[in-house]
Amino acid sequence: MTQNLPVPVASTGPSTTAGFKMRIDSTSGVHIDEHDYVKHSKSAQGYLLRRLDLPDIVQEFTFEELELLRLEDRLSVTANYHSSTAASGRLNAQGTYFSDLPDARQTKWADRLEIVEDFIKAEAAGRYSRSDNSLRKFVKEWFATKVELAMGRFGKTLDIDSPPGPTTIRTWLNRFEACGHDPASLIDGYGRSGNRDARLQPGAAALMAVWVEKYKSNLKPSMCSLYRDMRADFREKLPGTSVPARNTFERAIKKLDPFHVLAAREGEEVARRKLYAVRDRVDVTRPLQRVEMDEQMIPLQAMLVERGKWDTLPEKLKSGITHDRYWCSKIIDTWSRVVLGFVITPAPSAASALATVRMALQDKTPLAAGLGCESPWHMFGLPELIVTDSGSNFRSKQFRAAILDLGIGIMIAPAGLPQMRGVVERSFRTDTQYFYSRFPGRTFQDVVEKGEYDSESNIVVTIMELAHMMVRYFVDIYHNTPHAGLGGDTPLNRWNTGVERFGVLPPPPPDVMRHIFSTTIQCRIGNRGVRAAGLYYQSKELQNLRRSLGSKFALVRVDTEDLGHVSVRAGKGWLTVPCTTPGFDGISLDHWRETQAELRRSHASVAALSEAIVHKALMDLAQRIETLTDMSKVPSPIMKSEAFVEFDRELSRGFGIVRPEDGEVPQIDDVDTSPVALKDDEVEDIGSYTFPASEDDDDTFTE
Structure with a gap:
């Protein structure tokens, strides 16, 4: 198993947003229908918003009206859009890192950063290269300059008697550039060595x-x-x-x-x-002002030992459990301590981290209700700052680019200083004490009884049952239990009172979510449009693009959690193209796959099914999808391009949908519209979403 095992989030049905109250700041960019607004003032009932194109016009919107507009995808709010320091500026303002470090480490870090930045500037000017001889020359001249200026403020590792060598500087440069010039990447990564097993x-x-x-x-x-x-x-x-x-x-x-x-x-x-x-104790004043992320290995072996099951297992199964370890990636709100989302994964990765962040952006009440929870899981919204450790998954370009595109600040806490993310660290200890230690032994019965037979599947089923029970634990127990860090208040009550008083930033609209949490493929555009997951996507703008591209491939982004639309790269931006078959808004790839399987079982021929039949099947399976327990084949929220192409072939084989007005199978495309996978290095060069396109923009994506 190498794929993530995300907790299944319900993909259909109306979003439950009881108690949700969005926050709009003076620098927020508000887009409603075709108009842009800024905040004029706030009242007890809602906001007064001023039109940017007609400043004399001020319109009133209640909190309920704003939420309805958001749910109808007619409103988007971009935090800090009109500030002098936008999201990227906030991301690079790293004063918090320095002030949280001891003086000695601040000095070491600052000197290291100065060396890296000075070299990059000198390299751009053509004075040095990254060869050993050139780097030695740079170090010699750099230290000579500092001595001449009598700076005299170097830490031990930058002592004149032991200057950094070429390999060390190249390591710093690689880390700094791989992390998007983030100064936190240059903090010492000590504190992780040694055997910490019990x-x-x-x-x-x-x-x-x-x-x-x-x-x-x-x-x-x-x-x-x-x-x-x-x-x-x-x-x-x-x-x-x-x-x-x-x-x-x-x-x-x-x-x-x-x-x-x-x-x-x-x-x-x-x-x-x-x-x-x-x-x-943590200096936060409202919900989602700061959230913390981390991973914990699920103590499956310890749980089996405590229940007396371990000694009864065959050696092969014991080896599988100790070798194939599973992790829980969790994101928690610092102010209220509520759990915003978690993902089960065989190994921490950028994909599992992004899947966890995505859960924080979604209302999870349908999921909680589907699993029998009595309390809502309505904690969601756009965090203002995410604090992580310095693991490679959080420092990866994929994760950092996605967080930047969302408009969220990121703090990479230095290795060896867990107190900088103490809330999530302590929450894992709470999970161990109050959940893992009391997990019912019956859950492991199948693992014990079946022994070596299909041991991997048995472990996966056990882990997913554990994940479902974790939802119950977080939603009904943890959120309703008095918390020491809240002065005896419960996380649920703390969240509710905070949202009522301060509000929270709303999550991005679907188009932005698709750009950030998407799978990128390439397709030729045919007379039926482009094909993805066995479905066709068509628009007038797409056919205009076809005339300019001819038989060339177009880049297509697909959100596997919402097949209603795709995005197609078009010169100065991306086109949002709808599915030609109605009813796929909010339908996930897994939901569509299960629906197809049901249709193939119940119909002798699936080459020409009507839209009405397909739509009814989608609705019939909606409730079942919410509580799927066999998750061993569910893809990651951000699926690899190659895996998506395989899914498309499976879903397109012998399957066709016809419109009720014509009753005929559509004509065959004049070109092959089958998706083609992209390599990772090709995906990196396609750009990222920044803000909605306008006629005057040179480009809506950062290349």
């Missing part, structure tokens, strides 16, 4: 966990007395097993949730009062 034997860890929990008691036992009693328990129950060290035991107690410890030992009212003062 060293306690499984039985010892389980018994120690029992005694750690005993600290949460109104009898108020001390750590010392508990440790003494635990040692006696070890001698009785696990003779010959090494007892965990006292420091290990006390560290485990200190990792317990402070609110639950105080509530158990002192009472809930005391806990609320004592923890109220620390509820806002």
Whole structure:
């Protein structure tokens, strides 16, 4: 398994947006229908917006009207669009990084950045190249210049006695350029070495966990007395097993949730009062002002050990579980602590990170309802800042370009400083304590009983059942549990009150989502338009483009979560082209594939099915798609070009849709419109979405 296993988000049905209140700032760009607006003022009921083309005209919009316009795809809001420092400017303003670092690391980082920037300028002027001899010459002259200017402010690694060598400088340059000239890429990446696997034997860890929990008691036992009693328990129950060290035991107690410890030992009212003062330690003032992302390996082996299942497994299956590890990628709102989304993946990657971000942009209430949750999962919107660690997936060009295109700032926290993303780090510890440690053993029954037979599929099914239960845990338990970091308030209540008071930025419109979270292919344009996923997309503008391109390939972007439209590259921008078959707005590729399979089973011939039959089948399967549990073949939200081409061949084989007014199979295209895959290096050069096209724009995409 190399693909992601995203939690299935419902692809059909009206979006539940109860309690959603968007925020519009003075620098926000607002586009409604054919007009551009800026904020004039805000009232208790909504906003007054001023027309840019007619400044004397001010129109009123209630919050409900704005949300309806957004759902009808008639409104888009671009944060900071009219500010002097747009999204890219904010991205490059890295003062926060420096101020959060110790002085010594600030100096080292600043000097390293100065070397890299000075070399890039000198290289552009033709004074140096990246050969060893040229880099040595650059370092010698650079240090000589600094000595002459009596700067005298170098850190140890840039000491004159030990200047960086050519290989080191090339490494800095490669990292700096690969991360889009992000200064955070030059922070030391230390702090990740060493073996951090648990060293306690499984039985010892389980018994120690029992005694750690005993600290949460109104009898108020001390750590010392508990440790003494635990040692006696070890001698009785696990003779010959090494007892965990006292420091290990006390560290485990200190990792317990402070609110639950105080509530158990002192009472809930005391806990609320004592923890109220620390509820806002992170300097944020509203929902989605700052979100944090990270990954955690799912402790599947530990869960099996704790339930007594591990020893019953065949060695081959044990090897598969320890070798094929799964990770949970999660995004959490710092202000309210609500979970905005998570994705299960065999290995962290840029694709899994982007899939996680996409969940944060979507209302997930239909998903929660489909899985039996009683609370809504209506936490969504456009984050203002995403904080990640310095992993390669977050520093990749694919991830950074997508975040920039969304208009979100990004902070890559330095390695070795987890406190800079402490909210998500602590949330993973909470998951381990209150979810993984209590995961029902029956879930692993199939893994144990089936043994070596199809072990990979068994593990995948187990992981996906775990993912579904994680939704229930986050939505119904975690979001409704008093949180120490919120002064005893619950994440759900904190989110609701914050949105009511401040509002949140709305997610981008579908066209922007398609540009950012798309699969790019290339097609020739035929008389029926372009083909993708066995469907045809056609418009007058597309046929005009066909006249200029002839038989050349056109670049096509497909959102596999919404097949209603595609984007086709056209000289100065991209055309939005609708599907010729109605009813595909909001339909995912997986939904369409399942529908086709159902139609092939129920109809002797699928070469000429009517649109009405196809539409009814799509609707009939809508509810079933929400709760699919066999996710082993579901593609990543951003599918590889080659994989999409294979899907298109599968979906197009012998399948045709006719319109009710003609009742005939459409004529055969005069050219082959089959999609062709692009290589990764070809995809990188096609540009990225910035803002809607206008007649005066040289180009609507950054090349």
